[in-house]
Amino acid sequence: MINEQIRDKEIRLIGENGEQLGIFPVKEALAMAKEAEMDLVKIAPQAKPPVCRIIDYGKYKYELTRKEKEAKKKQKTIEIKEVRLSPNIDTNDLMTKSNMARKFIDKGDKVKVTLRFRGREMAHVANSRHILDDFAENLSDIAVVEKAPKMEGRSMTMYLVEKK
Known part of the structure; x- marks a missing residue:
């Protein structure tokens, strides 16, 4: 979930450099993300409160697909x-x-x-x-x-x- 899709009241926020910012209301966290010209992405939805991070979503998706490709390369198929x-x-x-x-x-x-x-x-x-x-x-x-x-x-x- 990103930006307005996040429906929780409060979230634990991690900044763009990976530092813990604390627990914030979603509207305030969205404002901080917009100010930094980045996206608010929910990383751990099962946590109490859910963990969100301020990052560039396109870059985040690219990194995830790259990691999946690397993992696939290291797999050994047995015939x-x-x-x-x-x-x-x-x-x-x-x-x-x-x-x-x-x-x-x-x-x-x-x-x-x-x-x-x-x-x-x-x-x-x-x-x-x-x-x-x-x-x-x-x-x-x-x-x-x-x-x-x-x-x-x-x-x-x-x-x-x-x-x-």
Whole structure:
């Protein structure tokens, strides 16, 4: 809320340089803001009495958007990369896939390991869990299992994340 939008009787006023001016009626605070050719902006509406500040509103909005952009730049997005395996995978192929997953984890991404069953392979689901266990074992030096292997339809999935 700015200027005439403020409907409170009394407010705690902060000056343009950040100094505490005290508690004033809104009309008096508005007059002080107009005298300084600035705006009266409500900063903390939940406080008793509400806190208002004499500042240039356009500059204030610009600073807020700039801070939000800076915060967004510092955020790190984590992608989920998928590695697909089959129950009759050979050890060399498993090592190749685990090296791919190692690269993904080094970049800071999560890895979803999917073991897909097709046709008659569904009869040997219990015997195939060791493939995912071996995969996690190969990457145990840099990754931990975030979500244990779990059957979802015709596939068994497991999630790996970087060790802290």
